[in-house]
Amino acid sequence: MLRFGERRGLSFVLPPASNYLGHPKPFHRSMAPALANRSGYFDLLVHHARFNEQEMRHVLAPGAKFVTIVREPAELFESLYSYYDLVKQFRVSLDRVTNSSLVWVRKRLARKPLDKLGLNQMSFDLGLEPFQFNDLEAVHRFIRHLDSAFDLVL
Template sequence: MRYALYNNLTVALPNLEHEFDKYNRKSLFGSSLEAAYQVFASHGRWDQAEMEKTLGPGAFYLTMIRNPLDQFQSFWDYYQQYLGSFVVGVNLPHISLTQLVQAIKEGKYLQEWFRGVMLHDLGLEKHQITDISAVQQKIDEIDKHFQLVMLAERFDESLILMKEALCLNMSDIVYIKLNSRHEDRKSKLTEESKQILEDYLYSEKMMYNHFEQKFNKKLKDFGQERMESELKLFHYALETIKVKTSSYLMFVMS
């Protein structure tokens, strides 16, 4: 958004909510069918045909995915007070993470919130999440249309690759880290629970493994020494903006 503002680009925004459901041009804020947009940077379900109508030919497509186990833990930390209501034989809304994983293993968990979230956002229908053929077809489709699939676990390296691909400056990608969970507050999974979830989240793990391999190939092509040098400069820029922001906040508060 900052880059779009500084470069006077038109951004596609949702009409009513803070995100799109399944994207189509009619859900754009203040849009007309003839309007030209240069940037789409919102959360929503992907529809390639509709996106091409919005951005036109030659657009650069990128997205970000996350290790499914990490995403499951994050969902759990956020929604845990509600999940017991969806487990057979549990009368309380709150259950432990271990209890939830065991319920998944025994087929007693009745809500599919955590399963196939990323694939669904990328256009796969919920009933196809366990259809390996459909999953592979979706992976191939993403591979065809997206020039860069970033990894949340390799966020800074992802930004450097994005900067290179889009010919951005370092100042275009600096950020301030907000709303991140502290390590001591993150839920822990046993090795047994991890294996159960690996099976449960197999489709998304399949997608993640594919794009992790492609990501590592891009890193290799970029060059290790070059990436280390870029990251050193980037982290210096992040620390600088953090200090400046902190000083500004202290000035405002005083």
């Protein structure tokens, strides 16, 4: 997406540093830098950000399409464990973590800088709040919202 946009002279919502826009907070228009292009809108938002459709629509061009990638949860957690070198943070192997109690894992994930990681990472990144994870009605509303908000889910 970055190459696609660069080759076509499109504008990007870019974080001031790293590849995260406000994470773990949901995206807010104040996280977008001042816009230099004449339209008043950005063309692409392709960096990590917690999905917030209304706020993203404020900074993206009218008619913007929303695309996301959904990953298998266990593989995603394994990937995060490796990428963030969580064996050093937790001081235990991934096998031990997967055999530990949820209370133990949640306690460790609540510490900074790990507070942007979680057991339900995809739902969190797509905007579901942790207190809603076990609320079946909230989860169903969330899924219906995502179904209407996204034009393509890979």
